[in-house]
Amino acid sequence: MTATFRYSVGPWNIHTGADTFGPPVRAEVPFARKLELMKEIGFDAIQLHDDDAVPDLNECDSRSLRTKAKELKRQLDDAGLVPEFVAPRLWEDARTRDGAYTANLKQLRDYADERSKKAIEVANELGTNNIVLWLAREGNFVPENKSTTRSLHYLTEAINRMLEADKQIRIMIEPKPNEPVDKSFVPTVGHALALGYATADPSRVGVLIESAHSLLAGLDPADDMAFALAHRKLWGVHLNDQNGLKFDQDRPFGSVNLRQAFNQVRVLMESGYGSGGEYVGLDVKALRTQSDEKACKHLANSLFVAERLADKVRSLNAAEVAARQEDGDYEELDRYIIDHLLG
């Protein structure tokens, strides 16, 4: 088990500290400086929303979109960062307030289609064929306001239109059970995989799993990852941590539950995750209390913990684990794992 991970991160992970209850507390870091910081900390790839790549995307025609995306590609090449994926940001525009692909009004669903096709154009220019769909507002607060069955058909058809529009792209569905909606139509990895299998080309639909999103669904992130890996559908991860069923906390990886973090790394390594070019994404947020000068420690610390846990996976005594699996002494196995993590 010698696999080494390559890490990715998004520009939103270096941020001003604004939250739902308060304005920014740190200066905005210029995009070019973010690229330098990412590289310095040890990242190989960058994750992008479509408008991280091309700001004011809605106002861009095809030509200006391509020009701006090409310019970004040069900037990434110079910084030594590979674009991992592009994700259409379908939750900020007023036209997506009723959801995007599942909005009740057709003209709003058309906007979601149009925006998704722009995201695909951006991805093409950047040289990635990965499109991540976080279905942020595809869900409800009022149970009767949408038909869930019809919404699932809308989602399948929307993905089909994207797959048809570009024969090279792959769609990675990122499930999340709640927030900003109360109840999501695609809350778990099982739902996401089922949605993928219902599309016109299941071979081009996989998942991206975020640790916190599994925890918010009351599930174990390592088991969720193993489930997707068993289907050969785990094409991306967002490692982070989360203290119980609350808001999406995006805490540094391992900072809440070290053993759960260890098992995520173990499952990824045992499956050879990364050998197909997959990146280990770290989707973590700095605490609001951090100063401008110390606002990247959450990234460095998460990467450090992931690497330390990878070492722990490598030094795990496989014979000891196998022997306890054989003799059924799981209390001893439990003790051995805790001792190994403490050691």
Ligand SMILES: [Mn+2]
């Ligand atoms: Mn999150």
